[in-house]
Every structure is written in structure tokens, then in C-alpha cells.
Amino acid sequence: MTKSNPQTRDLNQSVGIVKPQSVDIKDPLRLACGQVLKEYHLVYETYGELNTNKSNAILICHALSGHHHAAGYHTDDPAEKPGWWDNCIGPGKPIDTNRFYVVVPNNIGGCHGTTGPASINPDTGKPWGPDFPPLRFRDWVDSQAQLADHLGIQTWAAIVGGSLGGMQAMRWSLEYPDRLKHCLVIASAMNLTPQNIAFNEMARQAIVSDSDFCDGRYIEQDKKPSKGLALARMIGHVTYLSQSQLEDRFGRDLKQGSFDRGNNSPVQFEIESYLNYKGDQFAESFDANTYLVITRMLDVFDLAREYDHDPVKAFSNASCRFFVASFTTDWRFAPDRSREIVNALISANKDVSYINVETDKGHDGFLSDIPRYIADLGAYLNNVAFEFEKEFEKETENEGKGEAQNAS
Amino acid sequence: MRVDFEIVKSWVPEGAHVLDLACGDGTLLRSLVDDCSVSGYGLENDPDSIFQCIQKGVNVIEKELVRDLDSFQDNSFDLVIMTQAIQAMKFPDIILDEMLRVGRECIVTFPNFGNIGARLHLASKGKMPVTKNLPYQWYDTPNIHFCTLADFRELCRVKQYKFLNEATLAERPLNKSLKGLWPNLFAETAIYHLTKES
Numbered sequence A: 001m002t003k004s005n006p007q008t009r010d011l012n013q014s015v016g017i018v019k020p021q022s023v024d025i026k027d028p029l030r031l032a033c034g035q036v037l038k039e040y041h042l043v044y045e046t047y048g049e050l051n052t053n054k055s056n057a058i059l060i061c062h063a064l065s066g067h068h069h070a071a072g073y074h075t076d077d078p079a080e081k082p083g084w085w086d087n088c089i090g091p092g093k094p095i096d097t098n099r100f101y102v103v104v105p106n107n108i109g110g111c112h113g114t115t116g117p118a119s120i121n122p123d124t125g126k127p128w129g130p131d132f133p134p135l136r137f138r139d140w141v142d143s144q145a146q147l148a149d150h151l152g153i154q155t156w157a158a159i160v161g162g163s164l165g166g167m168q169a170m171r172w173s174l175e176y177p178d179r180l181k182h183c184l185v186i187a188s189a190m191n192l193t194p195q196n197i198a199f200n201e202m203a204r205q206a207i208v209s210d211s212d213f214c215d216g217r218y219i220e221q222d223k224k225p226s227k228g229l230a231l232a233r234m235i236g237h238v239t240y241l242s243q244s245q246l247e248d249r250f251g252r253d254l255k256q257g258s259f260d261r262g263n264n265s266p267v268q269f270e271i272e273s274y275l276n277y278k279g280d281q282f283a284e285s286f287d288a289n290t291y292l293v294i295t296r297m298l299d300v301f302d303l304a305r306e307y308d309h310d311p312v313k314a315f316s317n318a319s320c321r322f323f324v325a326s327f328t329t330d331w332r333f334a335p336d337r338s339r340e341i342v343n344a345l346i347s348a349n350k351d352v353s354y355i356n357v358e359t360d361k362g363h364d365g366f367l368s369d370i371p372r373y374i375a376d377l378g379a380y381l382n383n384v385a386f387e388f389e390k391e392f393e394k395e396t397e398n399e400g401k402g403e404a405q406n407a408s
Numbered sequence B: 001m002r003v004d005f006e007i008v009k010s011w012v013p014e015g016a017h018v019l020d021l022a023c024g025d026g027t028l029l030r031s032l033v034d035d036c037s038v039s040g041y042g043l044e045n046d047p048d049s050i051f052q053c054i055q056k057g058v059n060v061i062e063k064e065l066v067r068d069l070d071s072f073q074d075n076s077f078d079l080v081i082m083t084q085a086i087q088a089m090k091f092p093d094i095i096l097d098e099m100l101r102v103g104r105e106c107i108v109t110f111p112n113f114g115n116i117g118a119r120l121h122l123a124s125k126g127k128m129p130v131t132k133n134l135p136y137q138w139y140d141t142p143n144i145h146f147c148t149l150a151d152f153r154e155l156c157r158v159k160q161y162k163f164l165n166e167a168t169l170a171e172r173p174l175n176k177s178l179k180g181l182w183p184n185l186f187a188e189t190a191i192y193h194l195t196k197e198s
Helices: A137-151 A164-175 A194-208 A211-216 A226-240 A243-249 A270-285 A288-300 A311-315 A335-347 A362-367 A371-407 B003-011 B027-036 B047-056 B092-102 B116-125 B149-158 B173-178
Strands: A021-025 A040-047 A057-061 A101-105 A158-162 A182-186 A254-256 A321-327 A352-357 B017-021 B039-044 B060-062 B077-083 B103-111 B161-169 B189-196
Touching: A021 A137, A040 A137, A057 A137, A057 A164, A101 A137, A137 A164, A158 A164, A164 A182, A164 A288, A164 A311, A182 A371, A194 A211, A194 A226, A194 A288, A211 A226, A211 A288, A226 A270, A226 A288, A226 A362, A254 A270, A311 A335, A321 A335, A321 A362, A321 A371, A335 A352, A352 A371, A352 B047, A371 B047, B003 B027, B003 B077, B003 B103, B003 B161, B003 B189, B017 B027, B017 B092, B027 B039, B027 B047, B039 B047, B047 B060, B077 B092, B092 B103, B092 B189, B116 B173, B149 B161, B149 B189
Parallel strands: A057 A101, A057 A158, A158 A182, A182 A321, A321 A352, A352 B060, B017 B039, B017 B077, B039 B060, B077 B103
Antiparallel strands: A021 A040, A040 A101, B103 B189, B161 B189
16 A cells, blocks of 8 residues: 655665565475475565674565565666555664564465466476465465575564464464564454455455466466456455545545436446456456465464464464554454454463554555554564664674683 | 552562553553563553553553453462552442452552542532642543542452552652551552452
8 A cells, every 4th residue: 555656755764776586495395285395486575684693684474465575666667666565664664674684575375476376387397377285374484484594594583464464473483483582463363254264255256257267277278367356356455444444535436427317327436446446456466376375375274273272372382572463443354353362472471562553444554654553563673673782782792702802 | 750659569579470450651560570570461542651661662452441351361460550540440349359350469559539638629619629640620530430548448348358568658748747647638649459358
């Protein structure tokens, strides 16, 4: 939801022009489904500098439509929009690139360069398509851990994620408790409600019902289920917005047509036009099979399943501190779902802070410029940065002393 | 630091697991963490106060205290604290019960409405007291359940709560010198440390 005004592209608060990086991970990735990805290509971006003791790294976990390009620009075209979380990542912003080394991968199964259903399956020489293995969040977390190894990062100062990004962050805290110090879970939940699964199923049915879907082998047949994918996005997108926001932004305004008597020109409401535009725009840049893979991951995710369905038992494995945020008008991942996380953390005696931000932005609140949200997030991360900066000072001091002793 | 905080702090055992209800800007909790190695959380619903808690690095949970502490388990804290807020609760008696359900002990501080200043104000002016510490008019005050020391003690007697510690505070010289003799008339602030009768 970031807007860029060509006249006012302010590079002082921006990471500027960035270049995606990538790595071919040759270590096999054992997936939760039992299959093994022998090797895979992972695209990611980084902002800021990794400090010498590698303690200032922060991992950003993207959501359904997200990817590695979270901040800055790819070109000097003044019309280009910045990355998807540019309002939070940059010099002087809550995720301050003057202090943090920010790592944003595009997750496996994705469609922005990382190995996914649209990539070539090395065993067949054809696109994976519907044969791409079903994934779980733990697979994403494992691949992110392989990326951390590649970058030489043993411990993340923090892992941050909104929506299903928050699910990855929580999974990290259980699977690799020693590899993160802070876990920031924004507008998320420990599993999906049946209502959420229902929306995902509608979106999937929209895709598979498109005659160009070709049982998922549309790339081989040089087709694209754009209509179905656009409809899937429309279903999803409207659930990310709140009723009051739709009311304020669109009301019952007409894009075209008229209600006047004697005038039978077809009527289109602003909200219809907006959703159609959003759907078409999304269908251009996203892969339908990826949408199926990720919505299915969301449906089956259940943080505490392997802990006797007891979230307190699950979180007792964590050793990081937590920050949880929700948004008052978010009905897709409602505040009560965040409170379940908070209550479990409190019962497990874990350090946690929780904010419930008043806004009309609905689920998309987590990507929005809401002053209170930005300030609280910034205040929390400021303390995270203080921690590793103090540590760094101590370590360099000790090294200095050590050298002085060696010299004498 | 506020004087009532100093006394509260002196009653908090080292390393206790603490819940601070209506924790404000987190000053008390921060100093309890730093000086008494406590663990725990503050509950607060004012966004500005929550921001200051986050800045101080204390665990703060956004929550409006209405009636119960439903999300907290029985005896999950050593101590539940509420400073200068019980008079703003809609159901102070239920909150008190809840504090002693969730915690084994509780500490409560509140302004004494039986103080001579309040009595004289009402008696001489015939109007609800407005003081430096309680500067609100009757219609806009968040403090909807004032009580005196005697009122509070009676509630505790009815509920069979046991007093572990108690203290009073006063700033004005007259109150200060006489509060030991006649607490309900001269104490400005009351501090009680309670537990359930065993």
C-alpha cells in the first residue's frame, strides 16, 4: 500500500536503489511432506551493513503477495513504487538500516525468482507446475536458516513478520530458539479460523475453475489463468480491508453509469472498479500455482499441533522476547487471535509486549503508515538495536584489552 | 520516583513474578526489574503510556481492565500490584478478588478520600473536592469509586483478606505529623499489602 509521488521521492529516508541478490543452495532441503529439494535458488535483498560480529541482522518474513523487494527502488524511474515495506525499512525508520542489516528473502514456492512452481524441475526439464511439493512454514523457516548460514549469521537480532510472516517468525522461535533474540509477530495467528480457510478455498476454486488453468500445467501450454487468479486476489483483497475503510474510500460512488430515469447505461461502483483493477494487476505479476501452494500452507499451519495442541507447551521452547501487534478493524486476523498468542506467551512465562492499534485499515494495517504503530515498532526495535550495540562495544573493548595484553 | 512506589518496592520480594495492573508509563515495573530482579508484565490501555513502557523495555500488554483478568490463570503470579487506579475501576471489589485469584498476594495504593482536606472541602464549600493530586471535576473524573481507609479496611474484612503490610503517606506537614495518630483523617495515600486468609 505504498504510494510514490515522482516529484517527492525522498531518498534521505530511503535505502535508495537496491539490487536483488541470489544464492544457489546446494544443501538438500528436507521438506515436511517427505520430499527433498536437492538444490534451490533463493532470491533476496539486503539493506544496511552487517557488523563485524554479525549481531545486527534482522530477518523480514514476507506475506502472501510479498517478496524480497521490501524497500528502496530497482531503477531511477521516478514513477517506480518502492518496495512493499518501505515505510518501515530505511535510514531512521523503525527498521533502521543505519543500525540493522536487513535480510529479506523471497520464499521457496514463490514466483519472484526463487525456486517455485514456475521454475524448471531439474528431474523433468519442465516447469514444476502442480508437481511442486506441498510446503509447510517449517520448510520456509529451514530454507531461511540455510540462507542465514550462507550469510554467516548465527543469530538474528530479530525476526519480523506480518500476517503469514508472523507465522514464520513464531515457527522460528520454536524450531531455532537459539538463533533469534526477538520475535515480532504482527497481525497474525497460531492457526487459521474456518472462515479464513473458507476464503482461501474460494480463491483456490477461482483459480482451478479458470479454463486456462490446464490442471496447473498452464506454462507448458503457454496459457495463464489470469481471470481466476484475479478473482482469487479480489476475494482475498476485500478481506484485508475494513468496512469503515471501504465506506470512507469508496462509499456507493459510481465509476460509470447512472441511476437517472431514462438512462440505461450499465452502472459500475467505484469499489468494483478498484477490486477489478487490483485483481488484474496482481494476476500480471503472480503465479497461480504459487497462490495455491501458499494458501494451502496457511490452511494447514498450526503452531501447536506437534505440542499436543497446547500453545503454552509450544512456546515454552522459545527463548527470545516477543512483540505482538494487532489492528482493531482487522477481521481476517482479528485482535483476539493475537491475544491468544499473548496469553500463551504469558502462561509460558515469556517476555512479551502487545499493542492493539486503533485504525480503520483492517488487516492491511500492518503495511500502513499508522503513527502509533510506527512509533511503537520503532521504540521496540530501538531497544533491540541498543542491545547488540552495547554487546558490540563490550566485545570490541575486550578484544582491545586482549590485544593490549598480547602486546605487553 | 513517586513515594508510594518506594514503599511498594520495599515490600516486593527479590525475583518475584509480578503483574502490574494499570502500570502507567512503566516506571515502577522498570525499577522492580532493575533493582529487585522481578519478572512479569504491566497491563495498560493508554497508548501514550504503552509507548513509554515499550521505550523503557518493560513487558506491557495492552488491555482494558473492566471486570476480570480472565486470560490469567489462578496463582500464576507471586504478586499483583495496582497503584493509584482502583478508584478508577468500575468494579473495584471484583478486581480485588481477581488480583488475589491470579496472584498469591497483592499490593494496592489509593488516595484516601477520608483525608481532612477532602472532608473540609466538602463540608465548607459543599462541592466535591478538587485538589492538586486529584484535579478533576466530578463529571470528568476517571476516579469513580473513591473510598476512605476505613471503607477499604471494611471491604477487606468482609472478604476475609489478611493484611501483610500497610502504610500511609502524606505530603502536607499537618497530615504528615498526625497521620500516625489518626490515619483515616490525615493520610493522603494508603498502601495495603494483602493476601487471602489461609
